[in-house]
Amino acid sequence: MDQNIEKFDLAIVGASLAGNYLCYLLSSTNLKIAIIEEHKEVGLPLQCAGIVSQKLIKIINLPKEIVLNRVKVAKIVAPKGKFIKLSGAEEPYIIDRIALDRLFHEMVKNKKNIHYFLGEKFKTFEYIKESGEKLLVIETSKRVLKVKMLIGCDGPLSSVAKSLGIKNKNLYAMQIRITANLEENEAAMYFDPRWRELFGWIVPEGNGIFRIGMACSQNIVKNFQIFLKQLKIDFKQKKDQQGGLIPYGMMNKLAFNNILLLGDSACQVKATTGGGIINLLTATKYAADCIKKSFKINNFSRKIIKRYYENPCLLTIGRQLKIHYLIRAVFERLGNKDFLKLFEIIKTSKIENLINIYGDMDFPKTFIFKLLRIPIVVSFLMKFIIKNPDIFVILLRIAAK
Ligand SMILES: Cc1cc2nc3c(=O)[nH]c(=O)nc-3n(C[C@H](O)[C@H](O)[C@H](O)COP(=O)(O)OP(=O)(O)OC[C@H]3O[C@@H](n4cnc5c(N)ncnc54)[C@H](O)[C@@H]3O)c2cc1C
Structure with missing residues (x-):
C-alpha cells in the first residue's frame, strides 16, 4: 500500500487565486508541492466581478493588460x-480575473518542485504518526498522498474546512456580462430589502461591456430577474453568465495541526462588498512566511501556525473584516428613508471630503473613526441603534471573535 502513496512536503487544495499565488510564493523554496484542483483548467469557471482597489499593485507585480478599466x-x-x-x-x-489566476499558474507550472493535479478532487485526509512525527495522508479522486502540511484554498464550500468542523455561511451570486449603454467609469450598488445581505451591482468592464450581478441569501434567480427588469436589461442579450457563492461573516479559525485555511475557505471576505481578492493576497503572504518557518524548524503544530499565520492575519485583515461585518449589519437594517437621510448627511457635512482623503475599500477603520467624530453622524447612529437594539448582539459577537 505504502508504495502507491506519493510523498510531497505540502499539498494545496484549490488552484484559484489563493492556491496559485501561494504556490508562486513558495516556488523558489525546494519544497515539493502538490496542488490539487477539481477543474481541468485554471481560472475557469469565472466567479468574480473583478473590482479591486489600487492596493493590488502594492501587493503583486500586476501586468497592465490584466487591468481592463478604472x-x-x-x-x-x-x-x-x-x-x-x-x-x-x-x-x-x-480586472481580467481569469488572467490573474492564470498569471501565477503560468509562472510556476513547469517548475520541478511544483506538481499540478488538475481535474482531480480532494476527498479526505487523516493524521498518521511516522517515526514520532505527525503527518497527513490525503485521498483525492485519483491518488493518495503523504504530506507534512495541507493548505485549504478550496473556496466557499471548502472540503478541507468541513473536515475540520468549519462551515461557512454563503450567499448565492449571479452575474451576466452584457453590452449596454451605461456609464463606463461608474460602478453602481443597488440596495433593496429583498437582497439585503449584499446588493445588486453594475461594474463597467470597458469597451461597452458591463458585469451586472447580485448576491443574496435566498431567491437569487427571482431577485436577479427583478433587478434586471428594474434596470431594463434583457437577460437574453447576455454575452455569458456566471454564478457562485460568496462567504458571509467574519474570518474563521485559520490554524490547525499541520493544516491552514486561506482565502474564501477561511471567509477572508469583506461582508460589505463580497470582495476577497486584497484580503486573500495579504493573507497568502503571511501563509507563505509561516509555511517557510514551519519547514525550517520542522514544526507543524497548531501553535506555530497560529503564531506565524493566524495571529498576523487577525491583527491586520481580521480587524478590518470585523468592521466590514459591522457596517454590513447596519446596512442590512437600513430602510429607504434611512438611505435618504444618509445621502442628505453626506451632502451637507464634510463626509465627501473624508471619503476623498480616508476612503479605503478594504481597510475602513480610519475612515469610520473619522466619521464618528461628526455629530450629525453620531446622532443618526444613536437613533438607528434605538430602533435596532439587536445591533448590540452583533457587537457582542464581533467582540467575542
Ligand atoms: C459572483 C462573484 C463576484 C465577486 N466579485 C468580486 C470582486 O469584484 N472583487 C473581489 O475582490 N472579490 C470578488 N469576489 C470574491 C472572490 O472571487 C473570491 O474571494 C476569490 O475568488 C477567492 O479565491 P480563493 O482562491 O480563496 O477561492 P476560489 O476562487 O473559490 O477557488 C477555490 C478553488 O478550489 C477548487 N476546489 C474546491 N473544492 C475542491 C476539491 N474538493 N478538490 C479540488 N479542488 C477544489 C475550486 O474548483 C476552485 O478552483 C466575487 C465572488 C463571486 C462569487
Missing part, C-alpha cells in the same frame, strides 16, 4: 431608486 464614480442606489454619486482617490481597477 472606476471613478461609485453610485449608491437606495431601495426606491434615489441615489448618490461619490468619487474619491480610490479609483479601483476592473
Whole structure:
C-alpha cells in the first residue's frame, strides 16, 4: 500500500487565486508541492466581478493588460431608486480575473518542485504518526498522498474546512456580462430589502461591456430577474453568465495541526462588498512566511501556525473584516428613508471630503473613526441603534471573535 502513496512536503487544495499565488510564493523554496484542483483548467469557471482597489499593485507585480478599466464614480442606489454619486482617490481597477489566476499558474507550472493535479478532487485526509512525527495522508479522486502540511484554498464550500468542523455561511451570486449603454467609469450598488445581505451591482468592464450581478441569501434567480427588469436589461442579450457563492461573516479559525485555511475557505471576505481578492493576497503572504518557518524548524503544530499565520492575519485583515461585518449589519437594517437621510448627511457635512482623503475599500477603520467624530453622524447612529437594539448582539459577537 505504502508504495502507491506519493510523498510531497505540502499539498494545496484549490488552484484559484489563493492556491496559485501561494504556490508562486513558495516556488523558489525546494519544497515539493502538490496542488490539487477539481477543474481541468485554471481560472475557469469565472466567479468574480473583478473590482479591486489600487492596493493590488502594492501587493503583486500586476501586468497592465490584466487591468481592463478604472472606476471613478461609485453610485449608491437606495431601495426606491434615489441615489448618490461619490468619487474619491480610490479609483479601483476592473480586472481580467481569469488572467490573474492564470498569471501565477503560468509562472510556476513547469517548475520541478511544483506538481499540478488538475481535474482531480480532494476527498479526505487523516493524521498518521511516522517515526514520532505527525503527518497527513490525503485521498483525492485519483491518488493518495503523504504530506507534512495541507493548505485549504478550496473556496466557499471548502472540503478541507468541513473536515475540520468549519462551515461557512454563503450567499448565492449571479452575474451576466452584457453590452449596454451605461456609464463606463461608474460602478453602481443597488440596495433593496429583498437582497439585503449584499446588493445588486453594475461594474463597467470597458469597451461597452458591463458585469451586472447580485448576491443574496435566498431567491437569487427571482431577485436577479427583478433587478434586471428594474434596470431594463434583457437577460437574453447576455454575452455569458456566471454564478457562485460568496462567504458571509467574519474570518474563521485559520490554524490547525499541520493544516491552514486561506482565502474564501477561511471567509477572508469583506461582508460589505463580497470582495476577497486584497484580503486573500495579504493573507497568502503571511501563509507563505509561516509555511517557510514551519519547514525550517520542522514544526507543524497548531501553535506555530497560529503564531506565524493566524495571529498576523487577525491583527491586520481580521480587524478590518470585523468592521466590514459591522457596517454590513447596519446596512442590512437600513430602510429607504434611512438611505435618504444618509445621502442628505453626506451632502451637507464634510463626509465627501473624508471619503476623498480616508476612503479605503478594504481597510475602513480610519475612515469610520473619522466619521464618528461628526455629530450629525453620531446622532443618526444613536437613533438607528434605538430602533435596532439587536445591533448590540452583533457587537457582542464581533467582540467575542
Ligand atoms: C459572483 C462573484 C463576484 C465577486 N466579485 C468580486 C470582486 O469584484 N472583487 C473581489 O475582490 N472579490 C470578488 N469576489 C470574491 C472572490 O472571487 C473570491 O474571494 C476569490 O475568488 C477567492 O479565491 P480563493 O482562491 O480563496 O477561492 P476560489 O476562487 O473559490 O477557488 C477555490 C478553488 O478550489 C477548487 N476546489 C474546491 N473544492 C475542491 C476539491 N474538493 N478538490 C479540488 N479542488 C477544489 C475550486 O474548483 C476552485 O478552483 C466575487 C465572488 C463571486 C462569487
